[in-house]
Amino acid sequence: MAKSYREKFDERAAVKYDTVNYAPGSKSDLLWRVESELLDRIAREIRCTHQHIDYLDFACGTGRILSFFEKRVDRATGIDVSQAMLKRARQKVQRATLLCRDITTDGAEIEGKYDLISCFRFLKNAEPGLQREALRQLAMRLRGPNSLLIVNSHGGNPFSYRVLLIPWHWLRALFTGKKFGDYLSNREVRSIMSSTGLVVERVIGYSFISGRILKFFPSSQVLRVERRLLGIAFLQVFGANQLFICRRARTSEGTENGAGSVRNAAA
DSSP: OOOOGOOOOOOOOHIIIIITTOOOTTTHHHHHHHHHHHHHHHHHHTTTSSSOOEEETTTEEEEEEEEHTTTTSSSEEEESHHHHHHHHHTOSSSOEEEEETTTSSTTTOOOOOOOEEEEEETTTSOOHHHHHHHHHHHHHHBSTTTTTEEEOSSSSOTGGGGGGHHHHHHHHHHOOOOOOOOOOOOHHHHHHHHHTTTEEEEEEEEESGGGGGGGGOOOHHHHHHHHHTTGGGGGGGSSSSSEEEEEOOTTTTTOOOOOHHHHHHHH
């Protein structure tokens, strides 16, 4: 039986995440430079409507996103179920509060309300039940109508360069019994959000070029092309990574879904 995503990151996996996945010059490191520019823009936008910003990074891991945002908000909190990941996060953050807990368990305490929540590299990796329960819990932590939840789906868009891999993934699934690819379309994400009391307000696509190209071209050139493609609005639907900017859904009466109505939406 496959392990839950909750159990994935032990000490060894946490070290690999920082030193291999996000090694200098890697595709993930290159995309982080693109992501950080997008997140800085979003942070400046929400600052225009909020004098004070309480921020939560859910599944904060080793603190990459959290350490970036804590400089741009008034109070920052990171939550993760892995002590090993949080141990590395403590080396990066300066003033953020770090909590080791599983917010998806029955009766989990809502530790706070937030104006801005981020959730990165979780949605595509987590099993469906964990996906939905986590998003329901995050929806209940959004403070008000102007509060934002930022969720990324990394490398899962089937309408990107990854379409070239579909025949290979199909054949592998056919002959080995493994899961067919690891795709997550925008329509599927919108459906997940809708079922958990959230509505997608905006989508930004990026990661237009396969990381394999870094074997042939320097990362500076690839980064320059990525930035140029990001500036072309109609191409964003073809980015392998998709950034979903969400708010809590409103009821037919015009009020926001509360905790009860969020849970009812999944019933």
